[in-house]
Amino acid sequence: MNEFIKKEKKRNRSSYTSCSAVGYRPNVFSTTLSHLIATNSAHLITPFLPIRDRLKEKVEEFFGCEYELATEFTDLISWSRGTSIGWHSDDNRPYLKQRDFTAVCYLNSYGRDFEGGLFHFEDGEPKMVFGNFFCSESPHLSEEAAMSILLASERMFTLTFD
Numbered sequence: 356m357n358e359f360i361k362k363e364k365k366r367n368r369s370s371y372t373s374c375s376a377v378g379y380r381p382n383v384f385s386t387t388l389s390h391l392i393a394t395n396s397a398h399l400i401t402p403f404l405p406i407r408d409r410l411k412e413k414v415e416e417f418f419g420c421e422y423e424l425a426t427e428f429t430d431l432i433s434w435s436r437g438t439s440i441g442w443h444s445d446d447n448r449p450y451l452k453q454r455d456f457t458a459v460c461y462l463n464s465y466g467r468d469f470e471g472g473l474f475h476f477e478d479g480e481p482k483m484v485f486g487n488f489f490c491s492e493s494p495h496l497s498e499e500a501a502m503s504i505l506l507a508s509e510r511m512f513t514l515t516f517d
Contacts, residue, residue, distance in 0.1 A: 380438065380440070381437075381438070382434065382435035382436070382437055382438040382500075383432060383433065383434055383435070383438055384432070384433045384435075385430050385431060385432040385433070386430065386431050387428075387429065387430045388400055388403060388429055388430075403429060403431075403508075406460065406508060407426060407429055407508075407510055410458045410460060410508075410510050411424055411426060411458075411510070411512060413458070413488065414456050414458050414488050414510075414512055417488050418456060418488075418490075420514065423514055424455075424456065424512040424513065424514060425512065425513050425514075425516060426510060426511075426512055427453060427454055427511040427512055427513040428454075428509070428510070428511040429508070429509070429510050429511075430508070430509050431462070431506070431507070431508050431509075432506070432507055432508075432509055433504050433505065433506050433507075434469075434472050434497070434500040434504065434505040434507075435500060435504055436500055436501065436502060436503065436504075437499060437500065438472070438499065438500045439471075439472075439496070439497055439498055439499035439500070440496060440497045441496050442477070442494050442495070442496050443494065443495070443496070444491060444492050444493060444494050444495070445457045445491040445492075445511060446491040446492050451491075453513045453515045454491035454511045454512070454513060455490065455491055455512055455513050455514045455515075456488065456489070456490060456491055456511070456512040457487075457488070457489055457490075457491045457509070457510070457511050457512075458487070458488050458509070458510040458512070459474070459487045459507050459508070459509050459510075460507060460508045460510075461505070461506070461507050462506040462507060462508060463504075463505065463506045468503055468504070468505075468506075469500060469501075469502055469503045469504060469505040469506075470500075470501040470502040470503070471498050471499050471500045471501030471502065471505075472497055472498060472499070472500035472501070472505040473497065473498055474487055474495050474496070474497055475495060475496050475497075475498065476489070476493055476494070476495045477493070477494045477495070478493070491511060
């Protein structure tokens with residue numbers, strides 16, 4: 356598993372670097388599957404898929420809902436120095452209520468490639484292996500990115516197939 360993750364992280368970093376765009380807040384850049392298609396970069400989708408599928412399997416296993424999840428959203432995101440986000444949940448808008456679970460996979464290494472930017476939850480700290488899995492309704496924040504650039508792959512999953 357660890358070698359698979361290392362290889363896929365490297366492939367995802369390359370895709371991200373090739374075509375990220377200004378994100379949803381200052382100092383944030385991101386790219387999504389639909390952005391890659393719209394910018395005639397569909398060939399860069401391939402690196403997203405293996406790690407997205409592996410994360411989906413791990414989230415299903417962790418939450419006991421094997422073969423029940425659909426991927427609702429996938430992106431690659433970077434936080435430059437000074438970026439943070441306060442308390443929120445990933446289903447905090449009416450158009451996001453279908454989100455049941457979130458997975459965030461770090462594509463670079465804390466302490467070596469970046470500092471700061473880590474998650475904090477109201478109900479305890481997550482065990483971080485190569486990222487975080489949590490219920491999308493869980494209030495959390497991300498502390499300020501303090502050094503260099505944090506790269507992550509975000510995946511939101513749903514149990515709703517409407």
